[in-house]
Amino acid sequence: MLAALVIVFREIIEAGLIVGIVLAATQGVPRRGLWVGYGVLGGALGACLVAACAGRLASLFQGAGQDLFNAGILLLAVGMLTWHNVWMASHGRVMAQEMRKVGAAVAAGRKPLAALSIVCGVAVLREGSEIVLFLYSIAASGHTPVAAMAAGGALGLLAGACLSGLMYLGLVTVPARHLFRVASGLITLLAAGLAAQAIALIQQAGYFEVLTSTVWDSSWLLGDDSLAGRLVHTLIGYTAKPCGAQLAAYLGTIGVIVALMRFLPSASAKGAPCRSK
């Protein structure tokens, strides 16, 4: 029962923190709950599908199918988070400052909402498939009664949801005028962490063998397997022994997002919403 509680809790907070950041970032956008809900539901269905196909997936690409699949969906999330940040940087400020009209906000907020809906879906898909496989594995090995497993899983779900909820509530206490900046920052670090994870998955599959040596070891300070380590890993991609390629992916992602946010022409140029010829 304890094992089920711990694993379900851990996976739920990993997905829950991401959903929490998305909810905080879309504070005040109408119908965001619906979009996030679709993402979570789609992710949960996808998780069952992925778990059911785990055997077939694993045997693709000479055993690297699972790693490449996971890396692929993580990179999809990185792309969506990047797009959201860049879009918000060029449209968001004007939207928040000038267009208080609900209709305009709905139309304007929909595009990045779709992207963030996919991000929620990916987070739930990845963590959820692990929960499904784990519970199946426990149930099939017959060591633990199913009732105890279900109780542990339910408690883990509850505890994970509570912690994710607390983080969300903490985030939305940030004053509205800073929330945009805080949310962009969190999403940038989240994307960078996911990009670093994707590189690690590609390398564990035996591809892209460059910059594979460990750059530093901070496990004495914050271990990867502690709860705090896990939280910081999910939020900002912390890992105690990063290799060069992970670090490069991390910094590269931050660099690309910041550059795009800063240098792409802003859609909010004064008095000229779009510079058509």
Next chain:
Amino acid sequence: MSAFTVHRATWLTLCLLLGIPAAHGEEPASIEVTIKDHRFTPAEVHVKTGKPTFLVVTNLDSTPEEFEMLQLAIEKVIPGGTKARIRVRPLGPGRYAFIGDFHKDLAQGAIISE
């Protein structure tokens, strides 16, 4: 960065894009580990410090297991009755624990780098 390393990086990227394993140069050593009744055999494997290794983990149980070495960011689900090939990057000297996350009270092992 020399022209050679650039060339090698390009080639590896190409391999990655085409889904071809980069199977040239010196092939890293492979070490076999099996999972049976949620335990690793052998529970300790030895690798040469500074050399990459492939761990080939065969899950003889009927249930899935998740092979995990958190400190190296390695996480891989191994469905029952299947085999996974996991690249372990060159390690500094020391002991690197791995676990089967789905049965971590039983499934424990370590790589000794020396």
